[in-house]
Amino acid sequence: MKPVKKVELVVDAHEVPHLLEQLKRIGVNDYTVISEAHGRGDRGSRAGDVFSGVFDNSYVMIACTETQARQIVETVRPILKRLGGICLVSDAMWVLH
Amino acid sequence: MKPVKKVELVVDAHEVPHLLEQLKRIGVNDYTVISEAHGRGDRGSRAGDVFSGVFDNSYVMIACTETQARQIVETVRPILKRLGGICLVSDAMWVLH
Amino acid sequence: MKPVKKVELVVDAHEVPHLLEQLKRIGVNDYTVISEAHGRGDRGSRAGDVFSGVFDNSYVMIACTETQARQIVETVRPILKRLGGICLVSDAMWVLH
Amino acid sequence: MDLSLVQNLIDPAILFFFFGLFAAGIRSNLDIPAPIAKFFSLYLLVAIGFKGGVALAASGLTVTAVAAIGAAMLMALLVPAYSFLILRGRTNPYDAAAIAATYGSISAVTFIAAQQFLTRNGVDFGGHMTVAMVLMESPAIIMAVLLASLVRKREQAQLSPSVGAAAVANSTSSKGISLKEVLHEAFTDGAHLLLIGSLVIGYITGDAGKEVMAPFTAEIFKGILAFFLLEMGLLVARQLRESRDLGPFLMGFALVMPMVNASVAIALAWVLGLAAGDTLLLACLAASGSYIVVPAICRYAIPEARPGVYFSMSLAFTFPFNIVIGIPLYYSVIALIWGN
Amino acid sequence: MDLSLVQNLIDPAILFFFFGLFAAGIRSNLDIPAPIAKFFSLYLLVAIGFKGGVALAASGLTVTAVAAIGAAMLMALLVPAYSFLILRGRTNPYDAAAIAATYGSISAVTFIAAQQFLTRNGVDFGGHMTVAMVLMESPAIIMAVLLASLVRKREQAQLSPSVGAAAVANSTSSKGISLKEVLHEAFTDGAHLLLIGSLVIGYITGDAGKEVMAPFTAEIFKGILAFFLLEMGLLVARQLRESRDLGPFLMGFALVMPMVNASVAIALAWVLGLAAGDTLLLACLAASGSYIVVPAICRYAIPEARPGVYFSMSLAFTFPFNIVIGIPLYYSVIALIWGN
Amino acid sequence: MDLSLVQNLIDPAILFFFFGLFAAGIRSNLDIPAPIAKFFSLYLLVAIGFKGGVALAASGLTVTAVAAIGAAMLMALLVPAYSFLILRGRTNPYDAAAIAATYGSISAVTFIAAQQFLTRNGVDFGGHMTVAMVLMESPAIIMAVLLASLVRKREQAQLSPSVGAAAVANSTSSKGISLKEVLHEAFTDGAHLLLIGSLVIGYITGDAGKEVMAPFTAEIFKGILAFFLLEMGLLVARQLRESRDLGPFLMGFALVMPMVNASVAIALAWVLGLAAGDTLLLACLAASGSYIVVPAICRYAIPEARPGVYFSMSLAFTFPFNIVIGIPLYYSVIALIWGN
C-alpha cells in the first residue's frame, strides 16, 4: 500500500467532459465518475429538471499523488468559481496490485 | 484550502427527504445525494424489490465544520436507530473557490 | 463514535457478486454498492457499451475494523490483478446507533 | 376445462415468466433495467385501472357490483384477522402482523393474470372488480397497524409492569406511528394512487377516452405484460435463494393460505350470487399477497417486522403459486359449482 | 365552442396532468423513473417532428407556410425584446435576459397539446408550423446572449470606469462566452437537434415512412403523452413549492405575459391571413416558455442568472396556465375573429 | 435493383442511424438514457426471436432449413479459424483470438436490418435463420477460447522452457479459465439466452401467440428500431473517436473481412441451394461481428485481450459498413447470381 491523495469533486454534470479534458492536459488520466449526484449548495437545489438534466451534478473521484492533487486543485478552481461545485481532498492508502 | 469534516450516510432512500429537512433545521443546507446505493447490513440485503424500491438506500455526503458534524450526528442517530443505516465521519480539506 | 477503516473499491460491475461472495467467506457481510461508476484507468476508458454493460464499473464501500481491512485487501488483490480496478483504504469515525 | 391448466401455461406472458425463473435459476446475468421494470409496473396499473374505469362507466354501479365490492372489503378484513390468529403463536408477533397485512392486501399482477385467463376462456367480468381491488388495500393495512400497536402495548406492559404509562408513551414517540400518518402513507402510496387515478380518469372519459388510449393501454398490453412477467420470474427465482431461512411453517403458509382464502372468497361469492368471472377475480384478490404497497408501508408502520420474511413469502411463493396453479385451479372449482 | 374549455379538460392526457398535480400536492411518492421521463420527452420530439416533416412533404412550402414561419421568427425576436424592456428595472438584469430568452423560445409540449386540441375539434393545421417551432429556438437565445453581454459590459464600465478595456477583456475571458460557442451549443442541443432530425427524416421518407412508423409515432402517441403529462403534473406541483420566493411581479409576468404574447401573435396572424389552426399554434408558440432548451443553454451562456427563477416561471406557472386555460382561451378568441 | 443502395438508405430507421452519426459528429449532447437503450436491445432480441419461432412452427424444420443452419455453424467455425491465421503475425495473439471470436459471432441488429431490407424488397426468408443466428454464437466463442489457451501455453513454454509444467499449472490457476466455465458464461449470457427463450416461446405459442403479441413485437418494431439505430449512430461516432489508435491494418480488416466472409457464405449457400433471402441473411451473419455477447465473454475468458480493440473494430467499422453498404451490396451480388 502506498499513501495517496483522494480528490473528490461534485460538479455540474455537463462540465465533466470539459473538466476531464483539462485534467488530461496536466497528465491526470485516471478517474472514476458517478453520474447522478443530486444536491444543494450555493446555487440552490440541483434536481428536478428531468428533461434537460441541466441541474444534475456528477461526483468525480481521483486517487493521485500529492503533487498531482495540488495541480488538480489549481485546474478545477476556476471551473468551480464559474459554475459552482465543491472539491475535497483527503488521505488514503492505495492497494498496489 | 480549509479543514472540514466529511459526514457520509447510507440510509433508506425514503428517509432522505425527512433527514434533509431535519438537517435544514439545524442549519445544514448543503449536501450531495447519490440515490441508488444497494447494500447489506444488520437488516439484511437491501435490493431486489424494483417495484416499490422499498429496499433502496441512498448515499448522502455533507462537507461541514466540526461543530456541524457533531450536530448532524446527534440528529441522525435516532433515525438510524429506528430505520437502520450507517454514518461515517472523516477529515478532508475543502478547496476554497 | 469508534474509529474504523473505510475500504473503497472500484471494480468491474460483473465481478461484484463474486467479490461479495469472497468477502462473505472472510466474515465481511456488510457493504454498500453504487452500481454505475464509469471511469478510466490502466485498461482504458470504461464506458460506452450500453448494451452488454461490459465496461461498467461499480463502487463498493465497506466500513470495517483494521484487521478486516487487511483481510479484505488480501482477498481483493488477486481479483484486481486479473480484471483491473482500484482499492483505497482510509480512516473514519463510525457513529454508533 | 380439464385442459385449462395447460392452456393457461401456453400463454406467451406466462411462458416468459417461466423463462425468467429458468434464466435466474441457471444464474444468467439477464436483467431488465430497473427503471424499465418500475415503469412497466406503473403501466400495468394505469392500463388495468383505466380499463376498469371505462367498463364501470359503461355498466354503472349495479347491485351485483356493490355486492362484489362489499365481499372484497369483507375479505380484506377477514383475511388479516384469521391470518394473525394462525400466525401468532408460531412466529414473532410483529412479523405476524405484517404477514397478515400482506395477505389481506392484493397483487395487481395476479389480478391481471386472472383477467387474461378469463379473456382467453371467453368469460365476462365487471369493471367494478377493479374498484374492489382498489378498496382492498387499505383495510388490510389498517388491521395490521392496529394489531402491531396492540402487540407493542402488550410487550411494553410485560417488560415494565411497574413503570407503566411512561414507558408506553416513550415507546410511542420512538416507534409508534399514528394511524393517521399510516393512512396518509397508504393512501398517497404511488402505486395505489395511480390505480385510483387511472380508474377515475377511465370513468370520466369513458368510451371516447378508451378509443384514443387503446393502442397504448390495450393493444401493446400483452407484450408489456410478457416483459414484466419475465422480470417477475427473474425476481422470484432470485428471492427464492434469499429465503432459505423462512422455515417450513411460513413456506407452508405461503402455499396453503392462498387456497384457503380463495375458498372463503368462492363461498362468499356463491352466497351473494356473483357471476363466475367476478368470482374468480375475487378469489384471486383474496388469495394473492401484496409485494409492492404493503412492504412500502410496513417498512415504516411496523419497522420491527423483518421485510425479508413477508416480502419473500408473497413474492417467492404465493405469487408463482397463484399464477401457475392457483388461477386455473380456482376456476375449475368455480366452473364445477357454477355449473359452467 | 363554449364548451371547449371543459371539453379540453376531459381529454385523458390532460386529466393525467391534473392527477399528477394532485398526487404531488398530497405529497405522494408517485414517481416516473427519470430515464423513462427523459425518453418520453425524446419520443414526443421525434413523433411531432416526424409528423411535421411528413405533412410538409405532402403540402410543400406554400406562400402561407412561408408567411407563418416568418411570423414565428418575428415573434421570437419581438418577445424577448419587449420582455427584457418590461423586466429590466424590476429584476436583476441577468435574470431579465434569461427570462426574455425563456419566453422568446417555446415549449414543445404546449405545442403538442394545442395540436391535440385542434385535432379533437376537427381543425386543420400545417406541417410547416413544426418548422416554425424549430426556428423559434435560436433567435430568442441569440437575443438573450446579446442582452446579457450588453449588461455585462455596462456593469464592467460602471465598476471600473478608469481601468476600462483591460477589465472588460479580463471579464470576457472568465465570464464572456463567445456568441459562436453559444450558437454551437444551441444548435447541437440534443432536444433541438432531435426535433430537426425527425422533421428532416419525416420530410425525406414521406408517406412511405409514415406508414411503417405510424404504430409507434402516432397510434401509441396519446398514451405516452398521458404518461408524460402525469410526470409534468408531478414536476409542476413540486416546482411550485420551490418557487415561493419568486415574488408577485415575476409570478404575474409568468401568467399575464402568455396572454400578451398570444395576442400579438394572433394580431400578426390576422394581418398575414393565416388559417385558424395555424394561428392557434403560432399563439401557443408565442405564449409558451422553454423549460428544456433554454435552461440548458443559459446555465452556460448566462451563468449569472438564477436558473431557479426562469425555470420555475416557465414550468410552474406558464406551462400549466397554457395547457389548462390558455389553449381554449386563445382558440375562442381566434374562432370569434376568424368567424368560425 | 440498381436503386437498392439508395432505397436502403431511405428507410426511416437507417436515416435515424445517420442522424445519430451526425449528432455525435457535431458533438451534440443528444443521448438516449442507458436503461432505455438497454431495454430496446432486449426488445429487439425478443421480437426477432419470437418472430423466428412462430415462423419455424409454421414451416417446420425442412431439409433446406437444416442445410442453412448447418452452413451457419460451419461459418461460425471457419471464420474465426481463418481470421486468426490472418491476424496472428500482425497483432498480439490474445487480441487475434478475441477478434477471431468477434467475427465468428454475429450482430443481431445487422441481421434485423437485413430482414428489413428483404421485407422492403418483397423477398422471403425462413424462421430457421433465427435458429442459425442463435447457433452461431457459441462455436465462435469456443474457438477463440481454445486459440487463446493455445497461445497461453506456447507463451508459457517460451518464457520458462525448463520450469515447464509447474509454470503452466500456475498460469492456469491465475489466468486460465476452464472451457466449461466459459461455455456456462456463454450460454447464460442474458442477450443470448433471451434470444433462445423468445424463439422457443414463439415456437410453442405459434400463431395464437403471434396474434396477441403482434402489436408489441411487430407493429411498433420499426419505431423502436429507429430509436435504437439512432443510439447506435451516436455510439458508433463516439467509438470512432476512441479508436484512432487501431492502426490501418485492423481498420482494413474490419472493413474488408465482412466482404470476404459474406463471399464465402454466398458461395456456400450457392452450393447448398439456399434461397436468395436466406442467403442474404447467412451472408450478413457471416459478415457481421459481435459487440454485445462476445465482449461480455472475452472480458472474462481472454482478459489479456484489449476490449477497446475488438469492440471498436466491430462497432465503429464493421457495423456501419454492413448497415449502409454491405447489405445492399451482398444482395445485389446474390440477385445477380440467383438470377433474380
Ligand SMILES: Nc1ncnc2c1ncn2[C@@H]1O[C@H](COP(=O)(O)O)[C@@H](O)[C@H]1O
Ligand atoms: N457542503 C457541501 N456538502 C456536500 N455537497 C455539497 C456541499 N456544497 C455543495 N455541494 C454539492 O455541490 C453542488 C454544487 O454546489 P454549489 O455550486 O455550491 O451550488 C451542490 O448541488 C451539491 O451537490
Ligand SMILES: Nc1ncnc2c1ncn2[C@@H]1O[C@H](COP(=O)(O)O)[C@@H](O)[C@H]1O
Ligand atoms: N459496515 C458497512 N459498510 C458499508 N456499508 C454498510 C455497512 N453497514 C451497513 N451499510 C449500509 O447501510 C445500509 C443499512 O444498514 P443496516 O441498517 O445495518 O441494514 C446497508 O444496506 C448498507 O448499504
Ligand SMILES: Nc1ncnc2c1ncn2[C@@H]1O[C@H](COP(=O)(O)O)[C@@H](O)[C@H]1O
Ligand atoms: N487513479 C484513479 N483514480 C480514480 N479512479 C481510478 C483510478 N485508477 C483507476 N480508477 C478506476 O478503476 C477502474 C478500473 O481501473 P483499471 O483497472 O486501472 O482500468 C477505472 O475505470 C476507474 O473507474
Ligand code: NA
Ligand atoms: Na389477499
Ligand code: NA
Ligand atoms: Na414563446
Ligand code: NA
Ligand atoms: Na460473423
